[in-house]
Amino acid sequence: VSASDRLPMLPVALRPLPDEGLSGLCLRNDEANGWPADTLARMVSHLSGGDIGFASPGQTILGTVFRLDALAEHLGCPLDEIEATTLMRPLRRLFGDDVDPRRLGSVGPLRVCPTCIAESRFIGRETILPLVRSCVEHQNLLAVECSRGHRLARSRPDAEPFRCATCGEPWSHIRPIQISGPYLLSQRRVVHAYRVVMERGGEDTVARARAVLGKNVALRWSGAWAAHRHIADYRLQPRYIYSLTSLVATLVVAEVPPERLFDEASPPRGPSFICRNRACPTFDRSDSMHSNGRRAETPESYCDACGSRFLGARTISSFDVGNGSSDLSPLSVYRARARLARFREAVAAACRLSIDAGDVLRIADVLERARVPRAAYLRASRLGIADTVHAWQRASPHPVRRWRSPAAEARVVSTKAGSGPGGDAVPR
Amino acid sequence: MTTPAESDHLNTLLASRRAGREPFRWRNRYIPSGFSARLLPLLDHALETATWLVVCARSGDGKSTTLRHFLAQHALRRGADGVLRGDVIASRVPVGRGSADALAVALAEQLGAVPNLRMARLRQVLVGSLHRAGISLIVIDDAHELTLAQLNYLRELTDMLKDMRRDSGAECGLVLLAVAATTNTADQPLWKLISRSKLPTEQFDNRLDGASPLVMVESLSEHELGRVLATYQRIYEDVFPDLRLTRWTRSIHGWLLDERIDGAERGRVRMRSVRRLLEATLAEAWALGMDGLDPDGRMLHQAAIRLATRGNAYSFVGYGPPEPPMAALARERA
Numbered sequence: 001v002s003a004s005d006r007l008p009m010l011p012v013a014l015r016p017l018p019d020e021g022l023s024g025l026c027l028r029n030d031e032a033n034g035w036p037a038d039t040l041a042r043m044v045s046h047l048s049g050g051d052i053g054f055a056s057p058g059q060t061i062l063g064t065v066f067r068l069d070a071l072a073e074h075l076g077c078p079l080d081e082i083e084a085t086t087l088m089r090p091l092r093r094l095f096g097d098d099v100d101p102r103r104l105g106s107v108g109p110l111r112v113c114p115t116c117i118a119e120s121r122f123i124g125r126e127t128i129l130p131l132v133r134s135c136v137e138h139q140n141l142l143a144v145e146c147s148r149g150h151r152l153a154r155s156r157p158d159a160e161p162f163r164c165a166t167c168g169e170p171w172s173h174i175r176p177i178q179i180s181g182p183y184l185l186s187q188r189r190v191v192h193a194y195r196v197v198m199e200r201g202g203e204d205t206v207a208r209a210r211a212v213l214g215k216n217v218a219l220r221w222s223g224a225w226a227a228h229r230h231i232a233d234y235r236l237q238p239r240y241i242y243s244l245t246s247l248v249a250t251l252v253v254a255e256v257p258p259e260r261l262f263d264e265a266s267p268p269r270g271p272s273f274i275c276r277n278r279a280c281p282t283f284d285r286s287d288s289m290h291s292n293g294r295r296a297e298t299p300e301s302y303c304d305a306c307g308s309r310f311l312g313a314r315t316i317s318s319f320d321v322g323n324g325s326s327d328l329s330p331l332s333v334y335r336a337r338a339r340l341a342r343f344r345e346a347v348a349a350a351c352r353l354s355i356d357a358g359d360v361l362r363i364a365d366v367l368e369r370a371r372v373p374r375a376a377y378l379r380a381s382r383l384g385i386a387d388t389v390h391a392w393q394r395a396s397p398h399p400v401r402r403w404r405s406p407a408a409e410a411r412v413v414s415t416k417a418g419s420g421p422g423g424d425a426v427p428r
Numbered sequence: 429m430t431t432p433a434e435s436d437h438l439n440t441l442l443a444s445r446r447a448g449r450e451p452f453r454w455r456n457r458y459i460p461s462g463f464s465a466r467l468l469p470l471l472d473h474a475l476e477t478a479t480w481l482v483v484c485a486r487s488g489d490g491k492s493t494t495l496r497h498f499l500a501q502h503a504l505r506r507g508a509d510g511v512l513r514g515d516v517i518a519s520r521v522p523v524g525r526g527s528a529d530a531l532a533v534a535l536a537e538q539l540g541a542v543p544n545l546r547m548a549r550l551r552q553v554l555v556g557s558l559h560r561a562g563i564s565l566i567v568i569d570d571a572h573e574l575t576l577a578q579l580n581y582l583r584e585l586t587d588m589l590k591d592m593r594r595d596s597g598a599e600c601g602l603v604l605l606a607v608a609a610t611t612n613t614a615d616q617p618l619w620k621l622i623s624r625s626k627l628p629t630e631q632f633d634n635r636l637d638g639a640s641p642l643v644m645v646e647s648l649s650e651h652e653l654g655r656v657l658a659t660y661q662r663i664y665e666d667v668f669p670d671l672r673l674t675r676w677t678r679s680i681h682g683w684l685l686d687e688r689i690d691g692a693e694r695g696r697v698r699m700r701s702v703r704r705l706l707e708a709t710l711a712e713a714w715a716l717g718m719d720g721l722d723p724d725g726r727m728l729h730q731a732a733i734r735l736a737t738r739g740n741a742y743s744f745v746g747y748g749p750p751e752p753p754m755a756a757l758a759r760e761r762a
Binding site: 012033036074 | 506510511512537539540541542543544545546549552553556557560561
C-alpha cells in the first residue's frame with residue numbers, strides 16, 4: 001500500500017495484545033465494531049485475492065493469506081506488531097524464507113481458553129499449535145467444542161464473534177476443565193519449549209537439535225510419555241525432524257531442556273574451558289572438558305577424566321583433595337568422596353541384582369536401579385562407576401549387544417569373516 | 429466574437445510559459461467571508477440544539493468549502509482505546525445512486541473502513557458506529573440530489589440513533605445543504621420533495637425545525653467583498669507587493685453583478701466569481717512579471733468581461749490578434 005493510497009482505519013481499531021494470535025486480534029476488532037465474526041479477516045484476505053474461508057488453519061496462523069501490511073493500515077499500528085501475532089517470523093528464522101504451513105506440523109481446529117475469553121477476549125498465538133492443548137496460565141483444557149458439542153467454527157455468515165456459530169453460545173460460557181499434575185507439567189514443558197525455540201531459534205537449530213538429541217537421547221523415556229499420546233506421537237528420530245512441532249515433541253519427550261540447543265550451539269571454548277584440577281592428568285588442558293549447560297548465563301563444564309565441575313573459572317565440585325582450588329573447601333571434597341563411595345557400592349549391588357534377575361546390564365538401567373543420578377560427570381573414568389558397570393557387563397551371561405545400523409552390522413560381519421566390504425559374506 | 433483583449437490574455441499566458449516562466453499557482457485556502465460567517469453559526473446552532481434544517485445557498489457561494497472548514501474544527505479523533513469519536517459527520521449525496529443503501533455506505537465511509545456486509549446488517553452497524561462515536565450532527569452536502577428513499581433512510585437512521593440514546597436523551601441534528609438558484613422556494617427541488625403531502629415526506633417534515641426549517645444564506649455584499657479582497661491582498665503580498673486590490677472593491681462588485689455572471693437580483697456576488705476574476709487577473713500579472721495590477725484596473729475589467737462572455741465565444745490561440753475575416757478574403761483574392 002503506497003502512502004498516497006492508504007487504507008481507511010476501522011471505526012474502532014484495537015491493537016494487538018502481547019502474545020495474541022491473528023485470529024484473536026481480528027475477532028476482537030470485529031466485536032468492537034459490531035461486525036459478524038471474521039469480517040475483518042475477510043476484508044483483508046480479499047485484498048490479497050484470497051478468501052479466509054478457503055485457507056487452511058496453518059495458512060491462517062502463519063498469516064500467508066493475509067496482507068499483513070493492509071491489516072496494519074486498517075488498525076493504524078506498525079507492521080511489526082501485526083507480524084508478531086503470527087508465527088511467520090520465528091519459522092523464517094528456523095527454516096529460511098520458504099516457509100510452508102507443514103513446518104508447523106498438522107494444525108488442529110480452533111481452540112480457546114474460556115477463562116481467557118471471559119477475562120479479556122484473548123486468544124493466544126500459541127493456542128493453535130499442535131501440541132498445546134491447555135492454557136498454562138489458567139490451567140484449563142482448551143475448548144474445541146461448545147457446551148452442546150458444536151465445533152468452534154469461526155466462519156459462518158453472520159456468526160457473532162466469540163460465540164458458537166451454530167448455537168450462539170458465548171465461548172466464555174463453556175465450562176472450563178481444570179488440569180493438574182503430570183498433564184499440566186507436560187503442557188508447561190511443551191509451551192516452554194515452543195517459546196524458547198521460537199524466540200532463540202536460528203537456521204542451525206534443527207541441525208543442532210539432531211546433534212544434541214542423537215539417537216539414544218531422543219528415544220529415552222519413551223515409556224513415560226505413553227499417556228501423552230498427542231505429544232509422543234510427534235516424537236521422531238532426530239534425523240527426520242522436519243517441523244517445529246516434531247522438534248519440540250522430541251525435545252519434550254527426551255526431557256532435554258530446550259536451552260541446551262542454544263547453550264551448546266556456542267560452546268564456551270577459550271581460556272576458561274580447561275580442567276583446573278591439579279590432581280587430574282588433564283590439568284590445564286581442554287582435552288576432556290565438556291559443556292554442561294549454563295547457570296545464570298555462566299557456562300558450566302566438567303572434566304570426563306576426574307569428574308570435577310567448573311562454573312566459569314570457578315571449581316564447584318571435585319573428588320580430589322589436592323585439586324589446588326581455593327574455591328572449594330576440603331570438607332566439601334570429603335563429602336563428595338563419601339558420596340562417591342556410596343554410589344560405587346550401590347552400583348555394584350545393582351549390577352549383582354540385575355544379573356541375578358537375568359536382566360541385560362545397561363548402564364542407564366543400573367544407575368536407575370542404584371538410585372545414582374544420571375549426571376554425566378559421575379561417569380568420569382577416574383571415579384570408577386562406569387568401569388564397575390563395564391566390569392560386571394563383561395562378567396554377565398547376558399552381554400549387552402550394541403545397536404548398529406545395517407551398514408555397520410555388515411561391516412562388522414565382513415571384518416569377522418575376513419573379507420572386505422561388499423564381499424560374499426555381507427548379508428543382504 | 430473575440431476581442432483582441434481576450435486573445436491577448438491567453439496568448440500572454442502561453443508566451444510566458446514558452447519563455448520558461450513558472451505558471452501562476454493559485455493558493456487554495458479557506459477565506460473567512462461574510463457567507464461563511466453566516467453559515468458557520470447555523471451549523472453550530474444545529475449541532476448544539478440537534479435541529480433539523482434545510483440550508484440553501486447559490487451554487488459557488490462556498491458551501492462545501494465552509495463545510496470542510498467546519499469539519500476540520502470538529503474532526504473525528506481516535507482515543508487511546510482505539511475508538512473514533514467526534515460531533516459531526518458529513519457526506520455528499522452519492523451521485524447517480526439514489527438508493528438508501530448508497531447513502532448508508534457513503535455515511536459509513538466517513539467513519540472508516542466499510543466491511544462487505546449485507547445492507548440490513550450494515551445499517552445496524554452504522555447506527556452502532558454513530559452512537560459509539562458520539563455523533564450529534566449529520567450534514568448532507570448537495571442535498572438537492574436526495575431522493576425520497578434517502579430522505580426516509582435519514583429519518584430512520586436518526587430515529588434508531590435516538591432509540592439507542594434513550595438513556596442520555598441526546599438527539600442527532602441534521603443539516604441538508606442544498607443549492608437554490610432563486611429565492612423562490614418553488615424552484616428548490618429538495619423543498620418540493622419535502623413539502624409533498626405524502627405520508628413519508630410529511631413525517632420528515634414533522635422533524636424539521638418548527639418555525640424556520642428552510643434557510644437561505646446570502647452571498648457576499650459589497651462590504652464583505654472588500655474584506656475578502658483585503659484577505660487575498662495579504663495572501664499574495666509576497667509575490668505582488670503592490671497589489672492594492674481593495675481600491676477596486678466597488679468596481680469589482682459592480683462588474684460581478686452583471687446578470688451573466690452573478691445575476692443582479694439581490695445585489696450580492698458569489699465567492700466563486702470573485703475567485704475566477706482574481707485568478708485570471710493575477711495569472712496575467714504574473715505572466716507579465718508585474719508587482720501588482722495596472723494602475724487603471726484594465727486587467728481586472730477585461731477579466732470581468734471575459735467572465736461575462738464566458739463560453740459564448742472561442743479564445744483563439746496564436747501569435748497575435750486574429751485577422752478580421754475581410755482582410756483574409758482580400759489577401760486571398762489578391
